[in-house]
Amino acid sequence: MLPVIALIGRPNVGKSTLFNRLTRSRDAIVADYAGLTRDRQYGFGKLGQIPYIVIDTCGVAGGEEGIAEAMVEQTIHALKEADVAIILVDARAGLTAADEHVVKLARKHATRSWLAVNKAEGLDTTIACAEFYSTGIADPVAISASHGDRVSALIEAVLEEFEDKESGDESDSEEEDSALRIAIVGRPNVGKSTLANRLLGEDRFVVFDQPGTTRDSVAVPFERNDRKYLLIDTAGIRRRARVKETVEKFSIVKALQAIERAQVVIAVLDAHEGVTEQDVSLLGLVLERGRALVVVANKWDGMSASDRRHVRNELERRTPFLDFAERITISALHGTAVGDLLPAVERAFAAATRDMSTTALTKALESAVAEHPPPLVRGRRIRLRYAHQGGRNPPVIVIHGNQTDKLPDAYRRFLINRFRKIFKLKGTPVRLSLKTGRNPFEGRRNKLTPRQERKRRRLMKHVKK
Numbered sequence: 001m002l003p004v005i006a007l008i009g010r011p012n013v014g015k016s017t018l019f020n021r022l023t024r025s026r027d028a029i030v031a032d033y034a035g036l037t038r039d040r041q042y043g044f045g046k047l048g049q050i051p052y053i054v055i056d057t058c059g060v061a062g063g064e065e066g067i068a069e070a071m072v073e074q075t076i077h078a079l080k081e082a083d084v085a086i087i088l089v090d091a092r093a094g095l096t097a098a099d100e101h102v103v104k105l106a107r108k109h110a111t112r113s114w115l116a117v118n119k120a121e122g123l124d125t126t127i128a129c130a131e132f133y134s135t136g137i138a139d140p141v142a143i144s145a146s147h148g149d150r151v152s153a154l155i156e157a158v159l160e161e162f163e164d165k166e167s168g169d170e171s172d173s174e175e176e177d178s179a180l181r182i183a184i185v186g187r188p189n190v191g192k193s194t195l196a197n198r199l200l201g202e203d204r205f206v207v208f209d210q211p212g213t214t215r216d217s218v219a220v221p222f223e224r225n226d227r228k229y230l231l232i233d234t235a236g237i238r239r240r241a242r243v244k245e246t247v248e249k250f251s252i253v254k255a256l257q258a259i260e261r262a263q264v265v266i267a268v269l270d271a272h273e274g275v276t277e278q279d280v281s282l283l284g285l286v287l288e289r290g291r292a293l294v295v296v297a298n299k300w301d302g303m304s305a306s307d308r309r310h311v312r313n314e315l316e317r318r319t320p321f322l323d324f325a326e327r328i329t330i331s332a333l334h335g336t337a338v339g340d341l342l343p344a345v346e347r348a349f350a351a352a353t354r355d356m357s358t359t360a361l362t363k364a365l366e367s368a369v370a371e372h373p374p375p376l377v378r379g380r381r382i383r384l385r386y387a388h389q390g391g392r393n394p395p396v397i398v399i400h401g402n403q404t405d406k407l408p409d410a411y412r413r414f415l416i417n418r419f420r421k422i423f424k425l426k427g428t429p430v431r432l433s434l435k436t437g438r439n440p441f442e443g444r445r446n447k448l449t450p451r452q453e454r455k456r457r458r459l460m461k462h463v464k465k
């Protein structure tokens with residue numbers, strides 16, 4: 001399980017700024033996938049090798065009424081889902097009544113709280129923190145979310161207590177090691193449990209009602225065609241008879257934990273409902289985490305041809321960033337096309353774990369560049385020289401060249417699509433990592449002979465005038 005950090009504080013203390021910094025690897029991905037918008041609230045962060053989940057919340061100040069009251073409820077919900085809270089305060093504004101209210105809220109609902117004194121760039125850290133000791137929260141850390149000062153020190157301290165648990169073997173058992181891990185995610189009532197039961201088979205007596213905490217997911221091993229699978233379910237797989245009466249509470253954190261644990265994600269949509277905002281943001285998070293993906297539109301039965309066409313168009317229009325994933329329409333209830341799912345999952349996993357040689361990648365890069373050269377930046381052409389594989393699941397393609405940081409997003413997408421086609425990477429996100437090689441002449445200043453030195457001085461005199 002990933003540790004979950006909630007960022008709380010009164011309005012305008014910099015929660016979202018910190019959230020963006022912690023989840024920033026996402027920005028590169030946003031650039032690479034057209035139509036992917038930022039999910040403002042949940043994200044994956046990574047400190048060194050430790051991944052974690054971070055939740056941004058709305059500012060609370062105390063005394064909220066009406067709609068604002070509902071927002072406070074959301075913040076409380078976030079605190080309950082989180083392992084730790086980071087309370088942000090503003091070093092420049094000093095301690096306010098609203099901050100004290102937030103601290104109270106954290107004391108009541110958070111398991112553990114940290115205090116981050118934000119906007120402390122250029123301030124003496126001791127002085128910045130001094131005023132906030134009265135909150136009673138030990139060891140405040142002065143940070144600057146916008147400049148990045150001491151942000152990693154803060155997260156390091158926050159995550160320290162989780163380190164041991166996370167560094168150990170992630171998988172629960174040997175069974176888990178040899179099996180392909182699949183997570184079924186989706187909004188409540190899209191038919192996840194019905195689908196899970198279908199995949200597991202009618203005859204199977206599934207007893208996974210142990211409640212656990214709200215964040216826990218359960219994993220059920222099963223076999224098909226001599227292949228071992230592990231189904232990670234977020235809704236709680238119930239006995240068939242009980243599937244209908246589910247009133248699940250949707251927990252994004254739970255979905256994120258399942259996504260983290262899985263190798264391939266089956267994202268389920270309700271075709272009757274179309275594509276909702278929540279679907280889109282969940283799909284975005286799957287992509288962000290780099291998981292291989294199969295998109296399933298469920299409840300395809302009982303829909304008119306025009307409705308079906310409408311849903312297909314919707315899916316294309318709202319999730320252009322998922323054009324790499326297979327989209328399968330099924331009826332979990334009747335079992336229609338459910339048999340297509342595992343083969344699609346296998347294809348996605350094979351693509352996600354594909355090995356690509358440096359020679360082949362570089363050749364693909366060269367042909368793409370020859371056909372469509374990268375643009376000039378201030379008169380100098382961006383050079384892309386060679387490529388090699390930097391990781392699997394998801395595939396990471398590292399490209400070396402010059403001025404690669406100036407490469408336009410559209411060009412990144414062009415390259416990704418090219419690699420996709422050549423290496424048959426359907427079903428998996430692909431990451432580009434652009435590296436600008438150091439100028440080989442950098443730091444190697446020519447040592448001038450005394451004669452050259454004199455000439456240089458003579459010439460410089462003219463330059464100055």
Ligand SMILES: Nc1nc2c(ncn2[C@@H]2O[C@H](COP(=O)(O)OP(=O)(O)OP(=O)(O)O)[C@@H](O)[C@H]2O)c(=O)[nH]1
Nearest residue numbers: 010011012013014015016017058059119144145146
């Ligand atoms: N100087 C300085 N400004 C910062 C820092 N972090 C955030 N800000 C600024 O503070 C303002 C509020 O930042 P947000 O991140 O939107 O604050 P928030 O806590 O998410 O606000 P709400 O969501 O409205 O509660 C913005 O203008 C930021 O640019 C920082 O470390 N130093």
Ligand SMILES: [Mg+2]
Nearest residue numbers: 015016057058
């Ligand atoms: Mg905010």
